[in-house]
Amino acid sequence: xxxxxxxxxxxxxxxxxxxxxxxxxxxxxxxxxxxxxxxxxxxxxxxxxxxxxxxxxxxxxxxxxxxxxxxxxxxxxxxxxxxxxxxxxxxxxxxxxxxxxxxxxxxxxxxxxxxxxxxxxxxxxxxxxxxxxxxxxxxxxxxxxxxxxxxxxxxxxxxxxxxxxxxxxxxxxxxxxxxxxxxxxxxxxxxxxxxxxxxxxxxxxxxxxxxxxxxxxxxxxxxxxxxxxxxxxxxxxxxxxxxxxxxxxxxxxxxxxxxxxxxxxxxxxxxxxxxxxxxxxxxxxxxxxxxxxxxxxxxxxxxxxxxxxxxxxxxxxxxxxxxxxxxxxxxxxxxxxxxxxxxxxxxxxxxxxxxxxxxxxxxxxxxxxxxxxxxxxxxxxxxxxxxxxxxxxxxxxxxxxxxxxxxxxxxxxxxxxxxxxxxxxxxxxxxxxxxxxxxxxxxxxxxxxxxxxxxxxxxxxxxxxxxxxx
Amino acid sequence: xxxxxxxxxxxxxxxxxxxxxxxxxxxxxxxxxxxxxxxxxxxxxxxxxxxxxxxxxxxxxxxxxxxxxxxxxxxxxxxxxxxxxxxxxxxxxxxxxxxxxxxxxxxxxxxxxxxxxxxxxxxxxxxxxxxxxxxxxxxxxxxxxxxxxxxxxxxxxxxxxxxxxxxxxxxxxxxxxxxxxxxxxxxxxxxxxxxxxxxxxxxxxxxxxxxxxxxxxxxxxxxxxxxxxxxxxxxxxxxxxxxxxxxxxxxxxxxxxxxxxxxxxxxxxxxxxxxxxxxxxxxxxxxxxxxxxxxxxxxxxxxxxxxxxxxxxxxxxxxxxxxxxxxxxxxxxxxxxxxxxxxxxxxxxxxxxxxxxxxxxxxxxxxxxxxxxxxxxxxxxxxxxxxxxxxxxxxxxxxxxxxxxxxxxxxxxxxxxxxxxxxxxxxxxxxxxxxxxxxxxxxxxxxxxxxxxxxxxxxxxxxxxxxxxx
Numbered sequence: 001x002x003x004x005x006x007x008x009x010x011x012x013x014x015x016x017x018x019x020x021x022x023x024x025x026x027x028x029x030x031x032x033x034x035x036x037x038x039x040x041x042x043x044x045x046x047x048x049x050x051x052x053x054x055x056x057x058x059x060x061x062x063x064x065x066x067x068x069x070x071x072x073x074x075x076x077x078x079x080x081x082x083x084x085x086x087x088x089x090x091x092x093x094x095x096x097x098x099x100x101x102x103x104x105x106x107x108x109x110x111x112x113x114x115x116x117x118x119x120x121x122x123x124x125x126x127x128x129x130x131x132x133x134x135x136x137x138x139x140x141x142x143x144x145x146x147x148x149x150x151x152x153x154x155x156x157x158x159x160x161x162x163x164x165x166x167x168x169x170x171x172x173x174x175x176x177x178x179x180x181x182x183x184x185x186x187x188x189x190x191x192x193x194x195x196x197x198x199x200x201x202x203x204x205x206x207x208x209x210x211x212x213x214x215x216x217x218x219x220x221x222x223x224x225x226x227x228x229x230x231x232x233x234x235x236x237x238x239x240x241x242x243x244x245x246x247x248x249x250x251x252x253x254x255x256x257x258x259x260x261x262x263x264x265x266x267x268x269x270x271x272x273x274x275x276x277x278x279x280x281x282x283x284x285x286x287x288x289x290x291x292x293x294x295x296x297x298x299x300x301x302x303x304x305x306x307x308x309x310x311x312x313x314x315x316x317x318x319x320x321x322x323x324x325x326x327x328x329x330x331x332x333x334x335x336x337x338x339x340x341x342x343x344x345x346x347x348x349x350x351x352x353x354x355x356x357x358x359x360x361x362x363x364x365x366x367x368x369x370x371x372x373x374x375x376x377x378x379x380x381x382x383x384x385x386x387x388x389x390x391x392x393x394x395x396x397x398x399x400x401x402x403x404x405x406x407x408x409x410x411x412x413x414x415x416x417x418x419x420x421x422x423x424x425x426x427x428x429x430x431x432x433x434x435x436x437x438x439x440x441x442x443x444x445x446x447x448x449x450x451x452x453x454x455x456x457x458x459x460x461x462x463x464x465x466x467x468x469x470x
Numbered sequence: 471x472x473x474x475x476x477x478x479x480x481x482x483x484x485x486x487x488x489x490x491x492x493x494x495x496x497x498x499x500x501x502x503x504x505x506x507x508x509x510x511x512x513x514x515x516x517x518x519x520x521x522x523x524x525x526x527x528x529x530x531x532x533x534x535x536x537x538x539x540x541x542x543x544x545x546x547x548x549x550x551x552x553x554x555x556x557x558x559x560x561x562x563x564x565x566x567x568x569x570x571x572x573x574x575x576x577x578x579x580x581x582x583x584x585x586x587x588x589x590x591x592x593x594x595x596x597x598x599x600x601x602x603x604x605x606x607x608x609x610x611x612x613x614x615x616x617x618x619x620x621x622x623x624x625x626x627x628x629x630x631x632x633x634x635x636x637x638x639x640x641x642x643x644x645x646x647x648x649x650x651x652x653x654x655x656x657x658x659x660x661x662x663x664x665x666x667x668x669x670x671x672x673x674x675x676x677x678x679x680x681x682x683x684x685x686x687x688x689x690x691x692x693x694x695x696x697x698x699x700x701x702x703x704x705x706x707x708x709x710x711x712x713x714x715x716x717x718x719x720x721x722x723x724x725x726x727x728x729x730x731x732x733x734x735x736x737x738x739x740x741x742x743x744x745x746x747x748x749x750x751x752x753x754x755x756x757x758x759x760x761x762x763x764x765x766x767x768x769x770x771x772x773x774x775x776x777x778x779x780x781x782x783x784x785x786x787x788x789x790x791x792x793x794x795x796x797x798x799x800x801x802x803x804x805x806x807x808x809x810x811x812x813x814x815x816x817x818x819x820x821x822x823x824x825x826x827x828x829x830x831x832x833x834x835x836x837x838x839x840x841x842x843x844x845x846x847x848x849x850x851x852x853x854x855x856x857x858x859x860x861x862x863x864x865x866x867x868x869x870x871x872x873x874x875x876x877x878x879x880x881x882x883x884x885x886x887x888x889x890x891x892x893x894x895x896x897x898x899x900x901x902x903x904x905x906x907x908x909x910x911x912x913x914x915x916x917x918x919x920x921x922x923x924x925x926x927x928x929x930x931x932x933x934x935x936x937x938x939x940x
Contacts, residue, residue: 167513394641444896
């Protein structure tokens with residue numbers, strides 16, 4: 001337990017004794033407070049009810065949609081009802097991309113002999129021409145393979161990116177990182193060689209029939225050279241690949257009429273409890289309120305939103321008066337723009353606010369395993385010193401690494417950024433697909449995540465961070 | 471890394487150096503072997519296919535049922551196909567309890583105004599009379615409350631045990647332990663005060679409509695004084711309790727025609743790979759092949775069976791030759807008798823076999839969090855020394871505690887007993903109910919459990935245990 005960093009300086013025996021007794025006392029008090037947090041979360045939790053509403057009454061809430069606006073209004077009203085010191089909407093302009101009518105695709109082995117396959121337009125994709133695109137397919141496993149094939153083999157075809165996520169990865173986010181370049185950059189790269197479109201194997205470790213959307217980036221590809229991209233379900237990707245091995249001459253047809261509209265007005269939703277002794281030190285707990293339009297966005301990231309709201313509700317319920325200012329921030333537009341995260345950091349900087357700690361939950365509402373920290377070694381060690389307090393709650397994985405997209409613009413030399421790390425095994429079965437549904441969120445797992453977050457917020461509120469100057 | 475316990479003795483510098491290099495080498499080799507185990511389990515796993523057959527082609531397999539016999543034959547054939555050194559059936563007589571026709575229950579608020587509620591007979595219960603039982607209800611929260619009320623308040627009534635599992639427990643098995651006495655002893659205790667029957671709130675942390683069965687024990691209650699017991703779904707328990715508060719005079723009706731038959735012949739299924747250098751030291755990995763008759767027994771304990779089989783299959787696939795003899799044991803009759811576990815230990819003792827390590831998986835096919843050990847401090851410390859090897863696989867919870875029911879009869883002064891500890895949050899939503907279904911088992915989570923088990927078996931095979939005499 002290396003919690004009291006003041007012991008570094010030279011101090012007398014009496015001071016040592018006083019500090020020692022204080023450490024003993026505060027340790028016991030910390031244990032009591034964490035137990036209270038968990039009791040409130042597990043016995044009187046509100047997060048599951050909120051998520052039920054957000055998922056089943058509002059549903060998928062892509063930036064710029066009516067549902068996104070409904071989610072803003074709903075969560076603001078719920079935060080208002082908590083009796084926080086202040087609740088407000090922070091305006092932010094967001095991109096608006098719409099899917100249009102359902103996509104349609106098939107492959108044709110012989111003229112007239114077609115097999116329909118489930119696809120979904122990638123977020124941000126251009127549409128196909130109104131009559132769709134029909135062309136021969138070329139299957140590749142990577143962008144490197146695409147480059148090696150070159151224009152001769154690619155021009156005039158539809159490129160089929162089919163590298164699976166690696167099942168041997170223990171953390172499924174590592175498997176995602178190892179495959180997602182096909183989705184994010186595939187269309188941009190294939191266009192360079194004259195491809196007509198790209199079909200990407202869904203980012204899903206399981207074989208099933210759900211196509212998974214997700215952001216793609218055309219970079220500086222001129223508007224008239226952009227080609228449409230769609231994801232195909234893993235089952236259909238397997239079928240297509242097997243069919244191509246039998247007959248490389250099959251053709252593929254797909255049609256989508258998605259569209260990028262003008263930016264529209266939206267909001268980050270913010271609520272805060274003012275700090276009692278260090279009101280100028282701000283702690284943020286947050287998640288993103290927008291989701292993709294498939295499914296209802298329960299895991300990505302409705303869960304994170306209701307957990308973040310629950311953190312402040314738990315403290316109100318416990319009648320805990322934070323020393324620092326605690327803020328819940330529901331960011332708009334993480335999925336296809338990060339405008340909300342950037343806006344929040346921009347306003348914070350303009351107002352010369354001092355953020356000491358920000359915690360994000362954006363990895364699903366599963367049993368929490370731990371947290372990952374983007375922080376100085378000193379502050380990471382401080383977090384590690386709290387491990388014995390978190391272990392009784394099976395929160396044991398405290399590691400250095402990525403925190404979260406929405407809080408990343410807050411990064412500076414002193415702030416501690418952290419991300420909740422739930423068990424990752426089932427996440428990519430749901431992520432960005434129609435299979436991201438409320439029924440796949442477990443009440444207890446969701447609540448345990450909220451309690452773990454509240455515990456870490458409590459500890460940073462109680463002990464603060466070490467700033468560079470100290 | 472405190473793996474080499476020989477460093478305790480006085481040794482020269484050269485020996486120290488040799489041992490040091492050996493430790494370094496074996497550490498690296500251990501890392502390589504564990505990675506291989508996980509690669510085979512996650513990339514070429516067979517456990518999920520086996521479970522699919524066991525659950526969907528055979529289904530629930532209560533001791534003495536045709537399904538239990540089918541499960542014996544199926545798993546033996548699959549073990550035969552692995553090319554182990556020996557596969558055999560170990561005869562064991564098991565109790566046979568049958569549910570009969572579906573149970574039926576309702577409560578009546580006014581004459582003729584009834585509400586049906588889902589119940590299931592507790593395993594081992596006597597039937598109601600053919601016409602059922604109808605009586606006033608008395609709700610209690612505990613056996614202590616029952617005792618305090620006494621015969622005056624209890625005689626002639628149906629006792630309704632309604633203490634919920636405590637949602638504040640982090641490990642749901644602790645919540646189970648804190649509530650299950652109502653199910654196991656409720657009927658026995660209520661009979662002492664002249665109750666006509668007992669209805670027990672299902673052991674389920676979630677509010678839903680599934681009644682959960684499970685074993686009950688009449689102890690030495692004479693046959694003619696035994697009263698029937700049934701579980702009621704948590705939703706119906708809540709409804710019943712609320713209704714009783716409005717009107718304590720409501721009556722309850724239930725009917726069940728379950729029956730205890732004569733014992734029948736069954737089998738433990740056993741397969742082994744002979745040890746190359748210490749064939750007389752036996753390592754067991756096992757689970758129970760029987761299940762309750764509701765649902766298909768996927769989590770309890772089909773998952774453990776296929777994981778145990780997978781451990782030996784992984785070693786065959788890796789072409790790993792164990793030093794010790796590795797045995798997979800699929801125990802019969804854990805749920806309502808433990809006859810298989812007792813028989814296995816009895817035969818092992820008769821044959822003077824030397825079991826050094828036994829590992830059981832009987833807590834569901836969820837993401838593995840760690841293992842609990844019933845072992846000497848020295849051997850527990852040895853297991854702890856392997857933590858750095860297991861941590862990359864997120865297997866971090868190595869604790870002392872209960873191992874497993876089926877291996878418990880093997881307990882002696884030297885053997886190391888251990889149980890796989892998967893994430894427990896969702897287990898009791900499925901346990902002993904029609905909601906224990908294949909669709910609720912996740913392929914990766916199941917495979918990660920098998921790989922964790924194989925890793926621990928590998929380590930005990932490589933390093934052995936410290937026996938009392940050393």
